Amino acid sequence: MSLSVRSLTVGYGRSTVLADFSLDVGTGEFVVVAGPSGCGKSTLLRAVAGLVPFGGSISVSGQPVDGPSRDRALVFQEDGLLPWRSALRNVELPLSLQGVPRAQRRALASSWLERVGLAGFEDYLPRELSGGMRQRVQLARTLAQQPSVVLMDEPFGALDAQTRASMQELVTEVLSGTTTLFVTHDVDEAVLLGDRVVVLGAGEVERRRDAILAAVRA
Numbered sequence: 607m608s609l610s611v612r613s614l615t616v617g618y619g620r621s622t623v624l625a626d627f628s629l630d631v632g633t634g635e636f637v638v639v640a641g642p643s644g645c646g647k648s649t650l651l652r653a654v655a656g657l658v659p660f661g662g663s664i665s666v667s668g669q670p671v672d673g674p675s676r677d678r679a680l681v682f683q684e685d686g687l688l689p690w691r692s693a694l695r696n697v698e699l700p701l702s703l704q705g706v707p708r709a710q711r712r713a714l715a716s717s718w719l720e721r722v723g724l725a726g727f728e729d730y731l732p733r734e735l736s737g738g739m740r741q742r743v744q745l746a747r748t749l750a751q752q753p754s755v756v757l758m759d760e761p762f763g764a765l766d767a768q769t770r771a772s773m774q775e776l777v778t779e780v781l782s783g784t785t786t787l788f789v790t791h792d793v794d795e796a797v798l799l800g801d802r803v804v805v806l807g808a809g810e811v812e813r814r815r816d817a818i819l820a821a822v823r824a
């Protein structure tokens with residue numbers, strides 16, 4: 607099991623957002639977390655990322671989570687790129703912080719930019735790229751670090767329908783085989799992307815993609 611969440615409880619002040627929540631995600635599985643606004647989807651991701659204190663236990667590849675680690679990469683709706691660095695140098699930054707030698711990180715960064723469809727845009731600054739392209743850079747930056755688990759929090763919420771569709775296609779391609787927890791409140795997106803969809807709130811419901819598709823088509 608790649609990611610294991612056991613009896614997770616998270617609260618802010620006196621209010622409990624998640625109580626006794628458990629979830630297992632297999633290696634390479636793409637699990638979508640859906641549910642109404644405020645049900646705790648982002649809170650779940652923040653707990654797995656090690657950014658909020660929690661009760662219960664979370665482990666990744668058998669290692670307990672007790673704080674942030676580059677092994678668990680979190681991708682947000684806002685792209686978080688540094689505006690003064692080119693696309694290539696944005697992708698390179700975390701690699702350089704990890705001490706990857708220059709030639710190697712440059713090669714890795716440009717091959718990831720190519721994989722996300724941005725060959726030829728290496729020297730562009732974030733402001734010279736569209737929202738969808740900035741999300742592609744962010745995806746390249748995340749995946750170049752080879753995290754064990756990718757955590758995505760409504761990454762395409764701000765994109766127009768067409769760009770969103772092409773990003774969904776890209777994600778299924780580049781994240782295939784990567785253990786992923788993907789938050790969305792868009793049911794179509796959940797069904798399209800998830801090997802499995804977990805619905806939070808009103809008692810957690812967990813359905814396999816085929817069961818959802820059957821229900822949607824019925």
Ligand SMILES: Nc1ncnc2c1ncn2[C@@H]1O[C@H](COP(=O)(O)OP(=O)(O)OP(=O)(O)O)[C@@H](O)[C@H]1O
Nearest residue numbers: 618619623641642643644645646647648649650791
């Ligand atoms: N830092 C915080 N301090 C206090 N309360 C918070 C904090 N972050 C979230 N909450 C509360 O916790 C609950 C769950 O929030 P969370 O962001 O996890 O929900 P969500 O399902 O991701 O919602 P959305 O779909 O709207 O993004 C909400 O009631 C929210 O107001």
